[in-house]
Amino acid sequence: MQTVTIKDIAKALNLSTSTVSRALRGSHEINTETKRLVLEYAEKLNYKPNPIALSLKENRSRAIGVIVPEIANNFFSQAINGIEAIAYNRGYHVMIFQSQESYEREVVNVQHMVARKVDGILISLSGYTTDMSHLQEPHNNGMPIVFFDRFSEQIDTHTVIADNFDGAFQATEHLILSGRKRIALLTSLEWLSITQERMAGYKAALKKYNIPLEDSLIRHCGFANEELLENVDRLLALSPAPDAFFTTSDRLALSCLTILKDKKVKIPEELSFVGFTNVKIAHLIDPPLTTVVQPAFEIGQTAAELLFDLIEEKKKNLPFQKVKLATTLEVRNSS
Amino acid sequence: MQTVTIKDIAKALNLSTSTVSRALRGSHEINTETKRLVLEYAEKLNYKPNPIALSLKENRSRAIGVIVPEIANNFFSQAINGIEAIAYNRGYHVMIFQSQESYEREVVNVQHMVARKVDGILISLSGYTTDMSHLQEPHNNGMPIVFFDRFSEQIDTHTVIADNFDGAFQATEHLILSGRKRIALLTSLEWLSITQERMAGYKAALKKYNIPLEDSLIRHCGFANEELLENVDRLLALSPAPDAFFTTSDRLALSCLTILKDKKVKIPEELSFVGFTNVKIAHLIDPPLTTVVQPAFEIGQTAAELLFDLIEEKKKNLPFQKVKLATTLEVRNSS
DNA sequence: TTGTATGCGTTATCAA
DNA sequence: TTGATAACGCATACAA
Numbered sequence: 001m002q003t004v005t006i007k008d009i010a011k012a013l014n015l016s017t018s019t020v021s022r023a024l025r026g027s028h029e030i031n032t033e034t035k036r037l038v039l040e041y042a043e044k045l046n047y048k049p050n051p052i053a054l055s056l057k058e059n060r061s062r063a064i065g066v067i068v069p070e071i072a073n074n075f076f077s078q079a080i081n082g083i084e085a086i087a088y089n090r091g092y093h094v095m096i097f098q099s100q101e102s103y104e105r106e107v108v109n110v111q112h113m114v115a116r117k118v119d120g121i122l123i124s125l126s127g128y129t130t131d132m133s134h135l136q137e138p139h140n141n142g143m144p145i146v147f148f149d150r151f152s153e154q155i156d157t158h159t160v161i162a163d164n165f166d167g168a169f170q171a172t173e174h175l176i177l178s179g180r181k182r183i184a185l186l187t188s189l190e191w192l193s194i195t196q197e198r199m200a201g202y203k204a205a206l207k208k209y210n211i212p213l214e215d216s217l218i219r220h221c222g223f224a225n226e227e228l229l230e231n232v233d234r235l236l237a238l239s240p241a242p243d244a245f246f247t248t249s250d251r252l253a254l255s256c257l258t259i260l261k262d263k264k265v266k267i268p269e270e271l272s273f274v275g276f277t278n279v280k281i282a283h284l285i286d287p288p289l290t291t292v293v294q295p296a297f298e299i300g301q302t303a304a305e306l307l308f309d310l311i312e313e314k315k316k317n318l319p320f321q322k323v324k325l326a327t328t329l330e331v332r333n334s335s
Numbered sequence: 336m337q338t339v340t341i342k343d344i345a346k347a348l349n350l351s352t353s354t355v356s357r358a359l360r361g362s363h364e365i366n367t368e369t370k371r372l373v374l375e376y377a378e379k380l381n382y383k384p385n386p387i388a389l390s391l392k393e394n395r396s397r398a399i400g401v402i403v404p405e406i407a408n409n410f411f412s413q414a415i416n417g418i419e420a421i422a423y424n425r426g427y428h429v430m431i432f433q434s435q436e437s438y439e440r441e442v443v444n445v446q447h448m449v450a451r452k453v454d455g456i457l458i459s460l461s462g463y464t465t466d467m468s469h470l471q472e473p474h475n476n477g478m479p480i481v482f483f484d485r486f487s488e489q490i491d492t493h494t495v496i497a498d499n500f501d502g503a504f505q506a507t508e509h510l511i512l513s514g515r516k517r518i519a520l521l522t523s524l525e526w527l528s529i530t531q532e533r534m535a536g537y538k539a540a541l542k543k544y545n546i547p548l549e550d551s552l553i554r555h556c557g558f559a560n561e562e563l564l565e566n567v568d569r570l571l572a573l574s575p576a577p578d579a580f581f582t583t584s585d586r587l588a589l590s591c592l593t594i595l596k597d598k599k600v601k602i603p604e605e606l607s608f609v610g611f612t613n614v615k616i617a618h619l620i621d622p623p624l625t626t627v628v629q630p631a632f633e634i635g636q637t638a639a640e641l642l643f644d645l646i647e648e649k650k651k652n653l654p655f656q657k658v659k660l661a662t663t664l665e666v667r668n669s670s
Numbered sequence: 671t672t673g674t675a676t677g678c679g680t681t682a683t684c685a686a
Numbered sequence: 687t688t689g690a691t692a693a694c695g696c697a698t699a700c701a702a
Contacts (some may be wrong), residue, residue, distance in 0.1 A: 005695055016673045021697060031671060051450050053695035055387045056678050071431070072412035080406065084433065093447055096406070096431040098419065112428055115386050254616050261619070281589050281614070284596070286621030340679055351689045356681060366687060388679035391694050674701075679694105686689075 004045045013041060024049075055117050063093040064307060065113035067123040069101045069150075073250055074278040075296045076124065079148060082300025083122060090308055092119070099126040101223050107134040120144035120307045122300075125152060127189050127223060144310035148303040151193050158306040160323045162294035164194050167327030168201030168248065171274045171292050174329060175244045176209045180272050183211075184235045184242035185218045186228075186252050195220070198248045198276065217242055225255055232259050244272035244335070253277045253289070272335040288332035295325045339380045348376060359384075390452050398428040399642060400448035402458045404436045404485075408585055409613040410631045411459065414483060417635025418457060425643055427454070434461040436558050442469040455479035455642045460487060462524050462558060479645035483638040486528050493641040495658045497629035499529050502662030503536030503583065506609045506627050509664060510579045511544045515607050518546075519570045519577035520553045521563075521587050530555070533583045533611065552577060560590055567594050579607035579670070588612045588624070607670040623667035630660045 006024070010017045015034070023030045023038035024047075055061045066083055068076040080096060087094045095118065099106035106126045111134065113121060121143060123135070132154040139145050139155055147159040175183050185202050188195045199218070206213055216238060219231040235242055245260070247253040253275030260267065267273050267287055275282070275291040282289040302323055341359070345352045350369070358365045358373035359382075390396045401418055403411040415431060422429045430453065434441035441461045446469065448456060456478060458470070467489040474480050474490055482494040510518050520537050523530045534553070541548055551573060554566040570577055580595070582588040588610030595602065602608050602622055610617070610626040617624040637658055 006697095007695075017696080018674080018698075019672055021695095022672090025697085029671065034671080048446070048450060050391075050695050051447075052387055052390045052452060053678090054697085056385075056391055056680095056694090057696055057698095059678080070412075071406045071415065072409060074407060077405075077407035077412070081433075098416075111383070112386075115383060117387060254619065257619055258616075279616070281593075281616075281620070284589065284592055284620045285616070286619065286623075288621075341681095342679075352679090353681075353690075354688055356679095357688090360681090364687065369687080385679050388694090389681085391678090391696095392680055392682095394694080672702085674699105676697100676699085678696090681693090683692085684690090686687100 003050070004042075004047045005050065006047075009038060009041055009045070009047060013037060059117055060119050061093075061117045062091065063095055063116075063118050064120045064122060064304070064311075065095045065097065065109075065116075065118040067097045067099055067106060067109050067113075067121070069099050069124060069126050071096065071098055074280060075149070075250060075294060078278060078296035079124075079300035079303075082297040082302075083304040084300075085297075086301050086304035086308070092308075099129075101127045103128040103131075110134045110138065114138050114143065118143075120146070120311045122146050122148060122303050122307055124149040125192075127192060130191060144307055146303045146307040146310065148299050149194065153193075156320055158303070158310065158320050158323070160299050160303040160306065160325070161194070161197075162299060162327050163324045164197035164327070165201040165204070167276065167292040167294070167329070168198040168246070169205045170201075170327070170329045171246055171276070171290075172202045172205035173208070174290070174331065175246065175272055175274060175335060176205060176211065178272065178335060180244040181211060182214070182217065182238075182240060182242045183244040183246055186231065186235075186245060186247040186256055187218070187220055188249050188252065189222060190220045195248070202246065221252060223251070228252065228255050229259055232256060236263070236265075242271070244274070246274045246276075248276040250275070250277040250279060253291070254279065257285070257289070267334050274335050282330065283332065285334075287334045290332045290335040291330050293328045293330055295327070298325055338385070339377075339382045340385065341382075344373060344376055344380070344382060348372060394452055395454050396428075396452045397426065398430055398451075398453050399455045399457060399639070399646075400430045400432065400444075400451075400453040402432045402434055402441060402444050402448075402456070404434050404459060404461050406431065406433055409615060410484070410585060410629060413613060413631035414459075414635035414638075417632040417637075418639040419635075420632075421636050421639035421643070427643075434464075436462045438463040438466075445469045445473065449473050449478065455481070455646045457481050457483060457638050457642055459484040460527075462527060465526060479642055481638045481642040481645065483634050484529065488528075491655055493638070493645070493655050493658070495634050495638040495641065495660070496528070496532075497634060497662050498659045499532035499662070500536040500539070502611065502627040502629070502664070503533040503581070504540045505536075505662070505664045506581055506611070506625075507537045507540035508543070509625070509666065510581065510607055510609060510670060511540060511546065513607065513670060515579040516546060517549070517552065517573075517575060517577045518579040518581055521566065521570075521580060521582040521591055522553070522555055523584050523587065524557060525555045530583070537581065556587060558586070563587065563590050564594055567591060571598070571600075577606070579609070581609045581611075583611040585610070585612040585614060588626070589614065592620070592624070602669050609670050617665065618667065620669075622669045625667045625670040626665050628663045628665055630662070633660055 006017050006020045010020045023035045097109040151159045221228045247256050282291045341352050341355045345355045358370045432444040480492050486494045556563045582591050617626045
């Protein structure tokens, strides 16, 4: 009742393993009758090729690896669903890993995937990844890599992102047009690509409406909640206080909202609030949350498609693309 | 610059592959000096054993597989985090798969994991899994399997669940004690273990307080939203109408709340509402959601520990356990 | 059309 | 203490 191998079939049918192997792969240089015999017997014994043996032989696995900072985040889980949709259509398996925003964890994950001979890697960088050698090395060795969401310019390859600049621009403009003038920007670690882009969109909108940029209104927060609390306190202590908060991530938006509600800040009367998030239930929140939504599923799909282009080398010498997908501003009562 | 193998090291050092292999594994039957030489050289070339070759040889992978219905669900993503916490401590990798509530997908995932020689499987069944042969077969062949959350009695192995009965009992009792008498139960597919247990807790609470059980108040919903809408409509059309809704899953709670708000039902005045969910932001919802919270992280941890017990056969002939972890009722304004 | 031999990277068995 | 060889399951170059 253990797994059947080609050898078993060969023995039972008095053939050589190579004949069986070829018959199973439908080689035309095998007698039709023999082929039928082999296929029938294989079917009967429920023969399944051993993917590990294949990987060892062929240095590939028909699987792609995905690394995200965390899966408990709608943006990433939706992106993964987009990736899986494409991958399964192509007959590839998807191995999912979390870096948990840890650089070390990310390195381990990449090494493991490489060792396991994934055919390609989709990655959104951890918040603390600045050194790229763990990706540079496989990249140099020909491993297809595609970034999505959080990328690095240090590696020359395809990148798929939301139009972070425009999303932030729209959100900021919306706040300005609704009469807000002192718009605080609560954003993620400064060196992240998404932070840079979203910050640029925010600044561009201010500039368009001739609102002076005030550095004290821009706060960068890491992943610790105390840090956020401290930043919110500082912002609220400013005089004059900000009249709007624009938070540029899921985590920041929801934690920040929690803090503001604890402090009994009236939203949107005292403070307009806009998030940059993919939470499914923004409409159920009190107050219903105005939010910049990223096309997470499509980002995943597009990234996966580009990865398969690389894997199958369809577009051999085409330059690497940087695909930007449009965001949507969903205006609700919080602003 | 390709990956270095034992063969490379052997050639460079004029040794046989067996000597190098033994030296790398620290075998005491190798000359200390030789050992030093090999280890140093391996270190220098950044030698990493090829896990695929090892898997082929040893029929194992130092990885465990996890299958959940979907990762875009806080309960499951938190459980996965619990699993990873344990696994990484033990030096195992975790392969994550989604069944997307599809039986066929679940079967494919199991087969893939088995073929990839995972050392064990952690699974929460898809909503449409009734036939267990895809698990029965690996189970018979000695593959360690542990259920968490959604299990089947058909397979005799460890199971880790939240105390669904007690969670539902507490929630129902809470509604009764706050004066509700016609409590609707919106619950998942009837044959799921979690459904059975939660339904039993609901019934037990009614019985304790001598409230007659009314079948028309119990509605089972699949995963389509129209189905839920229809069920909500039917419940609201009852006369007398229900004065409370108890929804026993994340998805049901949030979709149902959306529907009720669309219909301008006043919560909790006209209708008390209690969910059975692990959403992180129940407190931000309008109205703040009363919810039964499952110890998702701990469930993942416990399940992983039991799986490693099986893998390492620590507790050889002990009977299989059914671990129940306590739920918490978080009372907020919706009830 | 079929069979033999080899190799993917590693370890275990046996021999030296 | 070290080395040669076979084996894990498969595919393929080469022979027949």
